[in-house]
Amino acid sequence: xxxxxxxxxxxxxxxxxxxxxxxxxxxxxxxxxxxxxxxxxxxxxxxxxxxxxxxxxxxxxxxxxxxxxxxxxxxxxxxxxxxxxxxxxxxxxxxxxxxxxxxxxxxxxxxxx
Amino acid sequence: xxxxxxxxxxxxxxxxxxxxxxxxxxxxxxxxxxxxxxxxxxxxxxxxxxxxxxxxxxxxxxxxxxxxxxxxxxxxxxxxxxxxxxxxxxxxxxxxxxxxxxxxxxxxxxxxxxx
Numbered sequence: 149x150x151x152x153x154x155x156x157x158x159x160x161x162x163x164x165x166x167x168x169x170x171x172x173x174x175x176x177x178x179x180x181x182x183x184x185x186x187x188x189x190x191x192x193x194x195x196x197x198x199x200x201x202x203x204x205x206x207x208x209x210x211x212x213x214x215x216x217x218x219x220x221x222x223x224x225x226x227x228x229x230x231x232x233x234x235x236x237x238x239x240x241x242x243x244x245x246x247x248x249x250x251x252x253x254x255x256x257x258x259x260x261x
Numbered sequence: 262x263x264x265x266x267x268x269x270x271x272x273x274x275x276x277x278x279x280x281x282x283x284x285x286x287x288x289x290x291x292x293x294x295x296x297x298x299x300x301x302x303x304x305x306x307x308x309x310x311x312x313x314x315x316x317x318x319x320x321x322x323x324x325x326x327x328x329x330x331x332x333x334x335x336x337x338x339x340x341x342x343x344x345x346x347x348x349x350x351x352x353x354x355x356x357x358x359x360x361x362x363x364x365x366x367x368x369x370x371x372x373x374x375x376x
Binding site: 151152179181183188189190191192193196204207239241243249250251252253254255 | 265306363367
């Protein structure tokens with residue numbers, strides 16, 4: 149089966165610009181998660197979708213971040229406007245109903261200059 | 262709030278030597294525990310997990326981990342390291358379905374393998 153796909157793999161943008169990250173989960177996985185790792189820090193939870201609904205968005209840093217999951221399939225994470233501290237690696241993961249661990253994507257490395 | 266501590270940021274071992282990566286967690290009940298590995302350019306791959314039962318868990322690539330409730334630890338071990346094991350390793354904890362399966366990660370341990 150295809151894994152979790154994220155793109156772009158790298159993005160370099162200027163402060164104040166907008167960037168949209170995309171995640172395609174494994175087909176049939178209702179649960180989709182976004183995580184972020186800022187340089188040198190731990191990987192932190194951002195939010196959790198169940199199908200198209202936001203189950204938990206307690207980790208979203210501020211209102212410059214907007215996540216959507218249209219039709220319960222792929223998800224996008226938009227950062228607008230981007231700030232320097234948004235630089236890091238953004239991971240997406242998906243899982244089936246129930247709980248048996250996630251499958252992670254390879255991440256998007258975002259650099260804001 | 263739950264937390265995970267990986268006290269070793271970097272570890273260097275010789276190929277063929279044994280390996281132990283430390284992980285301590287803070288959580289009121291018995292958590293779900295995980296070890297993930299990230300090789301360069303790759304995503305996070307699940308090595309093993311502990312939910313309940315036998316406290317010694319076997320994973321992929323010859324790794325194992327032991328849950329010790331009294332020490333709040335979940336250390337990862339491998340008897341003989343291969344050069345391909347060089348990667349970053351992350352310990353993580355979850356409350357399980359009651360917590361939405363949200364993972365709390367440690368800061369990671371970077372493993373270097375000397376040939």
